[in-house]
Amino acid sequence: MSGLFGRTLREAPADADSANHQLLLRSGLIVQLAAGVYSFLPPAWTTLLKIEQIIREEMVAAGSQEMRMPAIQPRELWEESGRADSYGPVLFNLKDRRERTMVLAPTHEESVTDLFRKVVQSYRDLPQSVFQMQTKFRDEPRPRGGLVRVREFIMKDAYTFDVNDDAFQLNYLAMRQAYHNIFERCGVPVVAVQADSGAIGGKQSEEFIFLTEIGEDNIILCSGCNYAANQERAEFARGAGAGSVGELTEVETPGITTIEGLAGFLGIPAQATAKAAFFLVDGEPTFAVIRGDLEVNELKLINALDALDARPLLPEEVAEAGWVAGYASPIGVDPVRVVADPSVVDAGGLVAGANRENIHLHNVTYGRDWTAATVADIGTAQPGDTCAQCDGSLEMKRGIELGHIFKLGTRYAEPMEASFLDSDGERRTPIMGCYGIGVERLMAAVVQANHDELGIVWPRAVAPFDVHVVPLGSGDDVASAVSQIESALSATGLSVLVDDRDERAGVKFNDADLLGVPLRITIGSRGLKQGQVELKLRRDVDSSSVPLGDAVASAQNALASLDR
RNA sequence: CGGAGCGUGGCGCAGCUUGGUAGCGCACUUGACUGGGGGUCAAGAGGUCGCCGGUUCAAAUCCGGCCGCUCCGACCA
Numbered sequence: 001m002s003g004l005f006g007r008t009l010r011e012a013p014a015d016a017d018s019a020n021h022q023l024l025l026r027s028g029l030i031v032q033l034a035a036g037v038y039s040f041l042p043p044a045w046t047t048l049l050k051i052e053q054i055i056r057e058e059m060v061a062a063g064s065q066e067m068r069m070p071a072i073q074p075r076e077l078w079e080e081s082g083r084a085d086s087y088g089p090v091l092f093n094l095k096d097r098r099e100r101t102m103v104l105a106p107t108h109e110e111s112v113t114d115l116f117r118k119v120v121q122s123y124r125d126l127p128q129s130v131f132q133m134q135t136k137f138r139d140e141p142r143p144r145g146g147l148v149r150v151r152e153f154i155m156k157d158a159y160t161f162d163v164n165d166d167a168f169q170l171n172y173l174a175m176r177q178a179y180h181n182i183f184e185r186c187g188v189p190v191v192a193v194q195a196d197s198g199a200i201g202g203k204q205s206e207e208f209i210f211l212t213e214i215g216e217d218n219i220i221l222c223s224g225c226n227y228a229a230n231q232e233r234a235e236f237a238r239g240a241g242a243g244s245v246g247e248l249t250e251v252e253t254p255g256i257t258t259i260e261g262l263a264g265f266l267g268i269p270a271q272a273t274a275k276a277a278f279f280l281v282d283g284e285p286t287f288a289v290i291r292g293d294l295e296v297n298e299l300k301l302i303n304a305l306d307a308l309d310a311r312p313l314l315p316e317e318v319a320e321a322g323w324v325a326g327y328a329s330p331i332g333v334d335p336v337r338v339v340a341d342p343s344v345v346d347a348g349g350l351v352a353g354a355n356r357e358n359i360h361l362h363n364v365t366y367g368r369d370w371t372a373a374t375v376a377d378i379g380t381a382q383p384g385d386t387c388a389q390c391d392g393s394l395e396m397k398r399g400i401e402l403g404h405i406f407k408l409g410t411r412y413a414e415p416m417e418a419s420f421l422d423s424d425g426e427r428r429t430p431i432m433g434c435y436g437i438g439v440e441r442l443m444a445a446v447v448q449a450n451h452d453e454l455g456i457v458w459p460r461a462v463a464p465f466d467v468h469v470v471p472l473g474s475g476d477d478v479a480s481a482v483s484q485i486e487s488a489l490s491a492t493g494l495s496v497l498v499d500d501r502d503e504r505a506g507v508k509f510n511d512a513d514l515l516g517v518p519l520r521i522t523i524g525s526r527g528l529k530q531g532q533v534e535l536k537l538r539r540d541v542d543s544s545s546v547p548l549g550d551a552v553a554s555a556q557n558a559l560a561s562l563d564r
Numbered sequence: 565c566g567g568a569g570c571g572u573g574g575c576g577c578a579g580c581u582u583g584g585u586a587g588c589g590c591a592c593u594u595g596a597c598u599g600g601g602g603g604u605c606a607a608g609a610g611g612u613c614g615c616c617g618g619u620u621c622a623a624a625u626c627c628g629g630c631c632g633c634u635c636c637g638a639c640c641a
Binding site: 015527 | 565570574575576577590591598599600601602603632633634635637638639640641
């Protein structure tokens with residue numbers, strides 16, 4: 001250990017917030033170079049290699065072949081798929097010596113699709129499943145949380161190609177199972193949730209979420225069934241509205257511009273009102289209508305309109321569109337510009353704006369008074385809402401996305417003109433899937449999920465070492481016992497870290513706890529006088545003494561007990 | 565990109581208001597004592613106080629600009 005590259009710190013650097021970040025820094029496993037850019041010192045690298053190996057084994061078991069694609073890519077490839085702009089600012093751009101623009105790849109759908117069209121011609125070549133462990137580069141607007149969101153990281157990314165949807169499902173389910181296996185073997189509990197596919201595109205996706213308060217995603221979970229989804233796409237039951245039946249009538253509502261104020265002023269529940277929210281969706285002012293007690297989900301709105309992006313309209317843009325903030329009415333608006341949530345469509349008459357200052361309307365009824373070209377779920381699920389699958393109540397937790405599996409459909413193959421000749425002689429477009437795991441992020445999650453107040457408690461499978469030998473005392477008896485045990489342990493295939501520093505016992509014990517190797521063997525002159533050494537599992541409080549001659553067998557037993 | 569905070573030896577911090585010798589704890593080096601849960605004593609090494617410019621006899625300190633890092637949000641795997 002005296003020769004180990006890296007050093008422990010007694011105090012965590014002030015920049016670190018979460019337990020995993022503090023422990024990784026204090027234990028000397030990682031060192032920051034820039035925002036979202038880290039070095040991984042030898043023990044951390046060992047752990048990363050072990051995690052990679054677990055992933056590799058599970059991917060191969062799922063029928064995938066390991067390969068390797070380039071990190072440096074011509075920008076034109078990204079223009080072909082249409083993502084040069086949509087992925088935009090996240091792409092690291094650089095110029096080669098001929099002034100050609102290259103990008104550092106943030107993901108590899110484009111390159112694997114390019115490979116497909118160069119390599120695959122016939123349905124006889126399908127299905128295919130390939131994966132790689134590769135460094136990705138993403139110029140994140142805001143790196144955060146230590147290893148949670150970084151700009152350079154290793155991703156295991158896998159891609160599948162199938163002749164049709166049915167065949168695709170087999171690959172998808174195999175990957176899904178592999179992912180569950182991987183996270184379990186790494187000692188991190190995950191929940192699979194429905195998710196939005198984001199910039200990757202495609203039709204359906206599931207995220208593997210490690211639930212933790214330091215997470216950056218909001219996860220909606222049902223207490224009554226196993227429904228789980230990212231808040232960005234979670235569904236929920238609208239419940240009964242509080243609509244009325246009757247003629248459209250005006251009511252004066254001076255200075256009342258919020259739903260809360262309106263409901264209070266009129267003495268009605270928020271469910272009896274309709275709310276308008278204005279967005280610029282792909283450059284078009286858009287009028288979104290939803291029941292007053294609900295919130296519009298921008299991502300759902302984007303998806304409903306098959307659009308690329310949306311942002312709230314600025315006040316002057318609202319006026320320019322001819323709408324009156326606080327008193328907006330869907331009546332009279334070109335339906336093409338209107339998106340309605342089911343909560344207002346089925347509700348009967350609601351209180352809505354009159355598109356005039358200080359006036360609202362009673363009994364505004366969808367179908368009779370106004371219509372929308374698009375009716376779609378654009379609501380944000382909130383804790384306390386009712387599950388759409390059962391009658392359970394929804395709750396919300398924070399989580400970290402460790403893996404994400406996507407059904408891409410023909411999102412890439414189509415624009416990039418990747419195809420194969422099917423058995424009936426027809427040229428068809430392959431159904432693709434992609435599957436990612438952030439390796440360092442997974443390591444951070446392992447630490448977050450496996451630590452105590454003293455330090456890391458590595459799960460055996462990904463620990464940087466199996467055994468941490470702590471010699472106490474400088475006598476020859478200690479030295480010879482240490483070297484005897486070290487070589488005997490090594491001979492059984494265990495990796496051993498010996499703390500050969502001239503430090504006091506307390507320092508060595510504290511560093512051992514911090515570093516978190518699963519089994520500690522203390523060899524001191526005091527114990528040796530009775531012919532004993534001490535074994536202690538990191539996760540346990542108590543230690544046990546065993547005869548020197550039994551140390552190796554006892555160590556093997558202790559470690560084996562961790563695997564059960 | 566909007567909001568907030570922070571940059572002073574490797575780490576944690578004080579000093580800045582009121583300009584004048586850069587300081588404390590830990591870590592590090594050497595020696596002695598000590599030796600089973602972060603020891604004691606002694607002697608040391610290590611800092612252009614983020615960078616550039618300005619004010620001043622004099623700037624870590626005051627002023628301006630820039631850069632970096634962190635957090636909240638936006639956005640994002």
